[in-house]
Amino acid sequence: MSQIPVIVWFRQDLRLADNPAVHDATSTGQPVIFLYIWAPEDEGAWAPGAASRWWLHHSLNSLDESLRTLGSCLVVRRGRTIKVLTQMVRETGAGKVLWNARYEPSGLAIDHSCSDALTALDVDVQVHNGSLLFGPADIYTTEGKPYTVFTPYWNRCKERVGQMRPPLATPRKLVSVPKALPSVPVAQLDLLPHIHWDTRLYDSWQPGEKGAQKRLKDFVKEKLAAYPTGRNLPANAEVSMLSPHLHFGEISPVQIVHAIKDRRKADDSEAAAIYIKEIGWREFAHYLLFHFPNTSERPLKSEFDRFEWHPSAKHLEDWQKGLTGYPIVDAGMRELWHTGWMHNRVRMIVASFLVKDLLQPWQDGARWFWDTLVDADLSNNTLGWQWTAGCGADAAPFFRVFNPVLQGEKFDQQGQYVRRWLPELRELPSKWIQRPWEAPEEVLVEAGVVLGEDYPKPIVDHSQARKRALSAYGDIRRASRTAV
């Protein structure tokens, strides 16, 4: 057996099970070096935000721990990726480098340059797909174009879900290189916040492969059956909360789909199909950004380039702090701040409010999410914001403006979610919890709420704001017709 080492370069695939690069490298029987490179400068405008860095810190430690139990360890380096990788090859004499691809623009650019540089050094390069069910370069319409509508895209993929390969096993034992390689301690990467806003993140999450497997197991056992309604009711959160684990690759979609199919009972089959379809939306998001790489900055529907936003630092800040005066919006924004996550239904409500009621550019909302979400993911975030703003693929039409009061009354009828995140409104009766400014004075007094002091009055009037949004939308439609 050759003793020439091979390198596995970890990226957004921080797991050992069902990891194609790890599986192939360890199957060679050669010594394997497990490498992670911290190179935020290679990510351009989308270097990981504060919440993602928190997650990464813990996830890297967790991966190192798992590798150590198998007799190896994680080598962490810092610097421009291409420089570190080529230096690592020279230092170790490695003959082969394996990794799992990333599909967003910066990930692809790094992939290509590293692949070229290593090939020039006569190093064998193997790139796998470890993060998606379907490689985005494999699926086109019958006219050979990329899909821009979800349903036909998913219909095309769906039949292949049934024939999905089984997940790859975790290696049992690892062959290490004889000499320990220098490694930067994760703590020295300076990923944790200096101001301690992160205490509640520790209560909410267990980053790493073990935490991901536990979440999946609990979800399948306890929440899957309720998912069709749970995915709309933020108070119960009967959803999987696997998004950060998926983003960092601590679990793969192949593992999830198999777990859902294996554990499905007859009465769960509809819920299972609905859940797998959501995984399909994740696939679609990655597919779209792969084919339309500018969409993290620019709307897919180009007429929205002319949309007249009304940027206001004050409105943006009120929204970020959860001080808009609309309880469902504010509860969502505070959940995000405290836990790094927000229920999908509420993400749609707060995004619609920012873009349509406040006419703030969707890119400003996407940026805030990028910094505060533990699951911040360029593909999913871009899709979510463009979908809500009406300017993306298969988007909700712009004229569908969510009414934050009615959304609150429909999806948080008893106000449990609002009360959890806005303790200042806890004593308000359910009838007024989503519209405190309409509550009679004696009700407010009884609940101990002084509007404008304990909790803000609405910063805009929704029905006026709706009209203003529709008029701005009318302007770009007229302009596009004239342009034609």
Ligand SMILES: Cc1cc2nc3c(=O)[nH]c(=O)nc-3n(C[C@H](O)[C@H](O)[C@H](O)COP(=O)(O)OP(=O)(O)OC[C@H]3O[C@@H](n4cnc5c(N)ncnc54)[C@H](O)[C@@H]3O)c2cc1C
């Ligand atoms: C404005 C906006 C921004 C968003 N930003 C992000 C983001 O940065 N990162 C992120 O992972 N998701 C994002 N989403 C999608 C969605 O809200 C989250 O994936 C979901 O709430 C995560 O919770 P969960 O894991 O419990 O989801 P579940 O309901 O349990 O779904 C399982 C998985 O399916 C995928 N998924 C579910 N819904 C969607 C969707 N609408 N689009 C794409 N994938 C989906 C996720 O990977 C999720 O983990 C955004 C949605 C909106 C409206």
